[in-house]
Amino acid sequence: METGLTTNLHLLTPEFALTALAFLVFTVDLFLPERSKEWLAGLAAASLLAVIAVALLMRPDQSAELYGGLMVVDGFGLFFKIFFCAIGLGIIALSVEYGRDRLQHRGEFYGLLLFSILGMNLLAMSRELLTAYISLELLSFSLYVLVAYGLREARSNEAGIKYIIIGVLSSAIMLYGLSNIYAALGTTYFTEIAADLAAPGDASPVLWVGIALLVVGLGFKLSAVPFHMWAPDAYEGAPLPVTAYLAIGSKAAAFALTLRLFAEAIVPAAARWDEWQLVIAVLAAITMLAGNLVALAQRNLKRLMAYSSIGHVGYALAGIAVLGSDFALAAKGVIFYLVVYAVTNLVVFAGITAYYNREGKDNIADLAGMADRQPFVAAAIAIGLFSLAGLPIFAGFTAKFYLFAAVADGGMLWLAGVAIFTSLVSLYYYLQVMRQMYIERPAHAEHNVAAHQEHAEHDNIHQHAAHDEPDPPIPPLQRPSILLTATMGIGLLVVVWLGIYPAPLLTLIETASAAILPLG
């Protein structure tokens, strides 16, 4: 690759700005008294909005390489940049009220959040293995710290330690894979890897080991089964907004890297070498099955969402597996799915956070009677879960239909079948949550109901209907904060809008995926 003086550094203005703003947050934090720390959330949110604005204003007419091809500024990167910043805004909205007495070092919290988004943005632009690796580490290290930020929470510290140990292990595996690839091919650029893979002649075993380890490393970051074991513990222990961030942000970022890596390094060589498709397909199938089946046994809401998100990773991986046949359709399917998954999960996590802020509980059984106590929050969670289960008129249905059609069209109808079947499994555990919120009654109200039933038996009535008996009233909870209500409200609108009319978003995604369309 030709190297020389990089003259188009201005293209990185959004990233430079984000770095500066993150440092600004850290600096201001030093001088702010504890009671005014919430201003930092506003500052961080403003920073993200500014970065979105700058990125849009500076959007390039065509792809432009930076640093001799280490990075590229293109439609794909732009799309994901905006997507990541929007996720960041959502996470900030989730954190403000929660952080008041449940997070330590709130100033640093927002600063680290900005750094992690910077890592994600760079990841979406990388087209060279080491650059990608460094961006990924920037993201991961921010996350390691964020996971452990729960105040007076032993679970949070435990989660942080588990996450960092497994995370570093996976990074090491990935790095070893990279070194093998470099040893075999003498390059770490995606496009050159593709050219070498496609060249005739037997590839050395070192290369296969390298690629396999790279996939394993990615599998850890995506929490694909069997590399998922860190996820449930980290999700359960992390503060709720960080759990949401792990589920949404880190997954989306890892998929952005996966998409570009496959598009530029592996798919172009598909004609010569297509075994990877089956490998990824099997990985996807195991991930969907294991994630959704293990979710059935969960009692804790955060663990449930962890396994559920593993299941969803499986669906998106199924799309990756068919990138080699109709790339445009599959890539659109995956990106569309990621966006829908992010918005829907944001709604669900905003709902869970709103409830947790009032009740301080996060087991599924603790949601009992929620529909009476926080009707809007219950409705938001219910709609989010219906969407995740893939029911219309919500975005999840459209996204799943699109993605699975792409998978079937790519010649893997069986994989689409597994995906559809596991969606049914997921419906069962989502309905269990629904049941707690809408049908069951909280434990402290049970006394009255039991007394009621005894009374009914004395009357020699054999059949009784619950709706005949006036339920003893359950005291409603204090309303959720305006910020959370707004997040849920906007999220729900988007979920319904994408479920009914996704065409505009698909047009945007079309532009994004066209930027990484493999040649030939």
Add this chain to the structure above:
Amino acid sequence: MMANFDQVSLLLLVLVPLAGAVLTMFLPKDRPRDAWQFAIFVAAISFVISVVVFLRYDYAAAGVQFQREYAWIGHPLNISLHLGLNGIGAPLVLLNGIVLLGAVLISQTITRRTRDFFVLLLALGAGVYGVFIVRDLFFLFFFYELAVLPMYLLIGVWGSSTDFGTFLRTKEYGAMKLMLVLVAGSVLIWIGILALYVASSQAGEPTFNIDKLAQLQQNGAVSRITELWVFPLFAVGFGILAGLWPFHTWSPDGHVAAPTGVSMLHAGVLMKLGAFGIIQVGMLLTPQGAEVWMPVLIGLGTVNVIYGAISALSQNDLKYVIGYSSVSHMGYVLMGIATLHPVGLAGAVLQMFSHGIMTALMFAMVGAIYERAHIRDSFILNGLIKRMGTTTFFFAIAGLASLGLPGLSGFIAEFMVFTGAFRTYLPLAVLGVIGAAITAVYILRLLARSFFGEADPQWEHLTDASPVEKGVGGAFVVILIAVGVWPAPLLNVINTGVASALSVF
């Protein structure tokens, strides 16, 4: 002006209840009566549109009418909201209009979270309309799922549990079972739809449009092997919703646990979606598969008839009797479809309509009894005619229609099904007639045991049906008699649909 109306009528059929559901969300929470009245208003508009659409359907011209196409997702999936009504959909649209209005009216007794109830009920109605009027597999599936989605909460929140003495069938159980079994059916349908899409994609014209797929099928784009394994997916997937044995067990449990209005809609209309799907998707798009598998389907349909009737015979709970009776009657529908004979298929569609009305009427009346007596055990209830004369009369008419008394709608439908079956599968037709005889036993026994005979003093306090219940019941009885005496308006339309459905064979 009517021509303009035809342009949008089908779209309105979906949008009116959907918009109604959305608007209901914004009604005040603590005024249940307002929600009810608003829902009546919405259902009444839908009803009027349904009637007009049915009357405007020109059976002489036949084919798919009122077509409109709205682009939705472009290349390469090529999904569009393609609306259109054929001769099989038209009577079912009418049926949905009638039953939806009846169910909303009957739901006057819902006083808990009334607003939420009607939001879900109207969404359900919109989904059902949608399935009957779309010509695109994506949207057919979309509306099909939309109709299933509200069921869990409708049953789980507003339903009732049944105590069998030794064990309890809770509403949560009924709701979960219904939801999971129906969605399991959707899994099969979804895979089938994708398989057809892949076939169209391989033929170079990727599409989900039903008419285009049918065209491709006629041109031989779908291989025989594909049809052979895809048709069973559709037959079982849709069949589950139609109560196909041995996948029917969700139906009695679900219907019994559901509140009255939901039982009416579910047994009355929703189960017809399944049968409609088999005709509209399975037979039309995979006819080669249908021809091979139909003997199996008619066998299962016959089991449905006999098994459902025998099960109904052994139930004491009034609602379970009707629940199993529905399974039995949907068996006639399946038998009629599987004959692939014009008379049998027309009989099946007429049976869908007729059963929709009579089962809704029965559920409404049982609901009225349960509301007052808080019990549905036919051994404990007796002499209801003394206190609930009108209710008894309506129930008796519905019961007589279901056992196939001449002069009521059930007779003509079952007669046509048997005619079709006699010409194609004689032994099974005989079994079907035996099933009808068993129906007579359990219906008449039920009438004798619970409605006629000596009144127990403990039922002295019961009051007869409310004006609303009388109105709904009376209207349904009129329809049962009208169709029984003069079925031509329905049959003319149905026959055009049947002719085109069978033209692919």
